[in-house]
Amino acid sequence: MMAGVYQERPSRVPGAVLWSQTAARAGPSRVLPDGCMDLLLLGGRLVVAGPDSTADVGSAVPGSRVSGLRLAPGEGPRFFGVRAWEVRDLRVPLADLWPEAAVRELTERAHESGPRALEEAALGRLRGVRTCGPPEPPPGLVPLLEAGAGVAEAARRLGLGERRLHRRCLDAFGYGPKTLARILRFQRAWALLHERGLPGAEAAHRAGYADQAHLAREFRALAGAPAGVVLTERGLR
Template sequence: MYAERPSRLAGAVVWTAAPAGPRAWPVLPDGCMDLLWHEGRLLVAGPDTRAHAVDGAPGRWAGVRFFPGTAPALLGVPAHEVRDRRVDLADLWPAHRVRSLTARVAAAPGPARGLEEAALALAADGDPADHLAGRIVAALQAGRSVAATADGLGVGARRLHRRSLAAFGYGPKTLARVLRLQRALALARGGTPLAETAALAGFADQAHLTRDVRRLTGMAPRALLGGGR
């Protein structure tokens, strides 16, 4: 059982999950990082370049999914260091900080609420937001090419790549593909036919959409649309 809601932290989502069987639905690439809680343990989910197979570990899960590019400044870890990984927060932070945050989450009415409060506190106390990262997302989300994005932001291709690695975990070309995947899924789940979805999301045609979805998720679009997140 999975449920989510918008967070009070701008652009973030708060979610809860309880695996219904030994194999849960895979988590799809979305350009985001998550702060996770699992039965009292805190973890960080790095940005995915492919579908992440959930092992169906028993017990409850909760998380805050940060808007793409915002988590590294809050958590103090470059995104590429945790790409395609789930890492114990204790491996990234000093022990006393982990104990303090764990106690804060435990004292809240529920782990999801506790994680959200922790994320809001990190945003209030941490470094300023990376506005360049937000502008990169906006440009690529609008369907601009990587070259046009670099030109529009007034940065060179190398700087754009470096900033993308730190903020998103991968280069701008991969980020553009991930964002395009999410645009396509949103359209298709809303009832838009796949051929029209491909055109609106920025694919050359439906065959291009199918190939890209398979590369990123390991599943065909119709099979993917038959499941959950």
């Protein structure tokens, strides 16, 4: 994200977060991959942010404001009615996915009450698609991967073949279980670096990397820049 005033709070939607960001100055706007899908209120429009496989980098305009609802990994497809791989690494107008009247009504409500309107929409829509829409993510997959299980072990413990697990992951998360595990581990390391301020070597060890050099390579691959650069962009150094 861009440097500036960032606020978030837990949503009443399980696992989701309501957030807002106001740019303090011009500079790069870097969104790190996290396995999630967001509904953004951006420039007066509602936009779906698909799951990123690498950082999405743009340019911040001082004073610009973005707010949104970030859904838990795997929850986006049932809300938006689209398989995650179809919007991977994309920013898509909600009007491309939902009926025009529904988008217009939600846009008006979002302008009046902000991200809370997005939360209300998600609560209502997710209740209505429990038995229809895109398939739910394999139950228990994320905790297994976060605990270090490999793809074969995760498939076995979930009672799925590896190919079926891969297909279900693509639909729910936008990428296969191996890539999902990689992004979840990257997010653990990022949290240790920017929330707890741990040194790189300790963050790498706790997140499950072979060493600090391994973490540094992953930062360049997934964030598009070294960890120090990303921390500086966020005003954390």
